[in-house]
Amino acid sequence: MADDAVSVTAVVEAVRENRLWQRHMDIAAIGATGRGGVNRQALTPEDGQARRLMLEWASELGFTASVDAIGNLFIRRAGAQPASDPVVAGSHLDSQPTGGNFDGVFGVLAALEVLEAANDAGVVTGRPLELVVWTNEEGARFQPATMGSAVYAGALQLETVLASSDSDGVTVEQALAGTLKAAPVPVRRDFRSPMAAYVEAHIEQGPVLESTGNTIGVVTGIQGLRWFQVEVGGEEAHAGTTPRSNRRDALAAAVAMVTKLQALMFDESDTVRFTVGRFEVAPNSPNTIPGRVVFTIDFRHPDQDVLTRLGDRVEPVCRAEAQDCTVKVVETMNAPPTEFDPDVRDLVRSAARRQAFRHMDMTSGATHDAKFMAGLCPSGMIFVPCESGVSHNEAENASAADLAAGARVLAEVAIRLANR
């Protein structure tokens, strides 16, 4: 094993901005919408294609691959101590239906860049270095989000999520079989296989780094999150003949629920994040009174007490506004606020300082797979700026220089952790 300071410098200097950028463009071509973004939802043929490209790159570089039963893909660069627990870095390749080219992809490609830079620098680490591609981080096609990391960590049962289906009735189990056929990996990986540490690089998905002129965000934690699905049942009837007093209008009831929930969630400090992102009406015909509405609630806050107090009011508020309709409220995800490992935070901070990148501590508004790793091993995250804070949008953008800066900080942190 080489002297740590020399190894760190060599790997950091071997990070190539152009190579990292080009790989982002290669992945962006898979599921490209033609409007600047991608639709590469989890376990679609496009997801399979992106995984296959990762496997090709890994194979060319001499790395080995393994996959677990929910499809999380691991790519390993061997270390001097092959039996020691690996240092893992990664994120996800799946996107929102109208997603950008950096969300998730950056964390995966930054990890690949670190592994390849270690090759180029001829550095042998003590522990193996691993890259991970988590399955279905976005939760757009299949709920819940961060599915792969949650199952890996034991926070969700495999059987439960395999039965989860998309809006066409296709299950995770069916879709996953197709993905693993498109991007086959013979070696199996167990859930909860030990990791020495986990570090995830990601675009900020908010405006803070850009507006404060910082290049690196030292992520201290992730706000907590509760997801709900509300199903409202009314009665289909003719729009022209049915008096208001005889109606059981699922849309009218759902609109009343959303309005009251907005009032419940209003805070002067603008800290609560409350979103109704999906709202589906049946039969969705202009002249039929809706018989069924299903909508989702995404509620986040950094404070566990607020999460508990307001989140527990969701179902009572929906029931109070149900009018003559039936209502079923299911909590589909409940994640407390996460605090990242102080040691990993220190490593990120000192790497940014040593490499002379302006940096700041910050909490993550978005959830990430690192949340579930934090319960398994020392974990942390590195943020880089994205243009105007825009994400979950085809206009999402980041600069090649900032992405390379994030990869260089990741390289330093990973090499230091792998040589401990």
Place this chain on the structure above:
Amino acid sequence: MADDAVSVTAVVEAVRENRLWQRHMDIAAIGATGRGGVNRQALTPEDGQARRLMLEWASELGFTASVDAIGNLFIRRAGAQPASDPVVAGSHLDSQPTGGNFDGVFGVLAALEVLEAANDAGVVTGRPLELVVWTNEEGARFQPATMGSAVYAGALQLETVLASSDSDGVTVEQALAGTLKAAPVPVRRDFRSPMAAYVEAHIEQGPVLESTGNTIGVVTGIQGLRWFQVEVGGEEAHAGTTPRSNRRDALAAAVAMVTKLQALMFDESDTVRFTVGRFEVAPNSPNTIPGRVVFTIDFRHPDQDVLTRLGDRVEPVCRAEAQDCTVKVVETMNAPPTEFDPDVRDLVRSAARRQAFRHMDMTSGATHDAKFMAGLCPSGMIFVPCESGVSHNEAENASAADLAAGARVLAEVAIRLANR
């Protein structure tokens, strides 16, 4: 030409309840959902199949067919005076996405029953008797509703409606070509070809006949209707990272619009019919702030002044509630209240009286193709009860006896009109 009273009696007595019911069941099998109803939306393969069955029945009975450029299908039983304007009866075969087995179908099959009963009775009428199947009455797949009769009457331009597309981007022109291929008719019919009279039989789609113990509704007119489509444009953004004050949330704005519109449309007398039946969100993902919502408004009232006053407020209310979103309001249909021809109403009333069916005068809450015919020729409608007033619902039901009663009243009215 036979003596009128003898002919009328002969044809009325030749109406067969079982045959009429069986034909309803035959049509109900096309697009059957397995839950008791049908999904036979306009210009789908199922619509084509139902039209083909009509053509087969017509051909077996010696009737001739013609079709116009929007796909309205006419089936003619010749009269003694072949050049005279026909007496026309009919309705539609297309359904709501989760529709019933009687809405529209009854008016078509009652007309066929009258034509066949005239055959069976050996009656030759003066004027030809015609059956019409209007294209896309429901407006579920393609907007606007009552498309075929509106184009026939000149109330809509053919070019405009041919370019109308469904939610998959398929145009009426494309879908119509497929339907006419599935159910080909070589003879062309001109729009606005003269008719001596038009009579449409239909289930009531409301609870009044059943609850008052009447079998026949003498329809005096149709309430007026205005349809709007509202498109709200926001900005897609990450649900976890974007503060409320930075959001342009298309769903939040749309919910505010619907809430204010409900307040605007509230009347103590419960005469206003206000429905938001379609509400579509993009990208419709739980953790992305919606960037676009499109919703429809179906607003009806018997009084033209109320239609004008409240309908003209729709766009200002939507603009006032747009928050930071863009809003585009398009009025997709504007139909004043219709009054049916007093002479046709008298004929319906006296036929019901002569045949000893309990009957009452009533206005129609639903719109029908007869609305557009009323501007072209003396027109009227005959209602029969439907179970619990339920319609636009797979549970829609009607009794074979009531359907036969409606067909017998239609027979008498049609024969009398055709012998004038």
